[in-house]
Amino acid sequence: KAGVTQTPRYLIKTRGQQVTLSCSPISGHRSVSWYQQTPGQGLQFLFEYFSETQRNKGNFPGRFSGRQFSNSRSEMNVSTLELGDSALYLCASSPRIIQGISGANVLTFGAGSRLTVL
Amino acid sequence: SQQGEEDPQALSIQEGENATMNCSYKTSINNLQWYRQNSGRGLVHLILIRSNEREKHSGRLRVTLDTSKKSSSLLITASRAADTASYFCATGGDAGNMLTFGGGTRLMVKP
Numbered sequence: 001k002a003g004v005t006q007t008p009r010y011l012i013k014t015r016g017q018q019v020t021l022s023c024s025p026i027s028g029h030r031s032v033s034w035y036q037q038t039p040g041q042g043l044q045f046l047f048e049y050f051s052e053t054q055r056n057k058g059n060f061p062g063r064f065s066g067r068q069f070s071n072s073r074s075e076m077n078v079s080t081l082e083l084g085d086s087a088l089y090l091c092a093s094s095p096r097i098i099q100g101i102s103g104a105n106v107l108t109f110g111a112g113s114r115l116t117v118l
Numbered sequence: 119s120q121q122g123e124e125d126p127q128a129l130s131i132q133e134g135e136n137a138t139m140n141c142s143y144k145t146s147i148n149n150l151q152w153y154r155q156n157s158g159r160g161l162v163h164l165i166l167i168r169s170n171e172r173e174k175h176s177g178r179l180r181v182t183l184d185t186s187k188k189s190s191s192l193l194i195t196a197s198r199a200a201d202t203a204s205y206f207c208a209t210g211g212d213a214g215n216m217l218t219f220g221g222g223t224r225l226m227v228k229p
Contacts, residue, residue, distance in 0.1 A: 004160070033215050043161075043206065043219035056216045090160060094215050105215040106151065109160035 004110035018079040025093030032074040037088040124220040137194040139223040141207030
């Protein structure tokens with residue numbers, strides 16, 4: 001079973017540009033989450049998609065957006081890039097969304113897309 | 119923002135020794151998980167413990183959870199050089215698949 005695939009793995013952009021990152025979840029997984037990892041802020045939740053709908057959103061500015069397609073593949077976009085957007089962007093998939101106290105939400109992560117903004 | 123703190127931030131031990139990492143969190147949780155990350159790559163799920171459990175084992179891993187103290191610990195027994203990685207605790211509430219991660223512990227196991 002193929003894992004979570006993220007493309008591109010590495011990219012370099014300049015301030016003011018925009019970037020689109022892609023994530024293909026494990027086959028059959030319908031939930032895709034995105035996380036940003038930086039040395040200063042650590043791992044922070046960006047957003048989550050399930051059945052093409054954004055279900056949760058972290059505390060990031062509107063420059064960060066995403067979407068999910070009918071095949072569960074997801075993309076995230078960052079517009080008007082800033083130096084502080086340099087980070088490892090991690091995508092994770094899960095079979096479904098779990099709600100409530102009995103839920104358990106193990107995530108399978110991709111290898112990440114490392115974005116450098118100059 | 120991060121849910122809590124991990125302690126220590128870095129740990130260096132010899133192969134064969136045990137490694138203990140601690141995690142504290144702030145709000146009520148449904149479950150707590152531990153993930154491993156090798157050298158800036160993706161995270162790998164290690165173990166999950168639910169809020170009504172106190173201890174869980176998986177191979178050389180032992181996790182404890184004390185909800186009254188809002189803390190958890192991860193013990194790796196008989197460590198190996200291949201265990202060298204960063205270890206993160208993550209807490210899940212009832213909001214979908216959103217996890218809140220701690221700052222991580224960087225473990226180095228010397229051969």
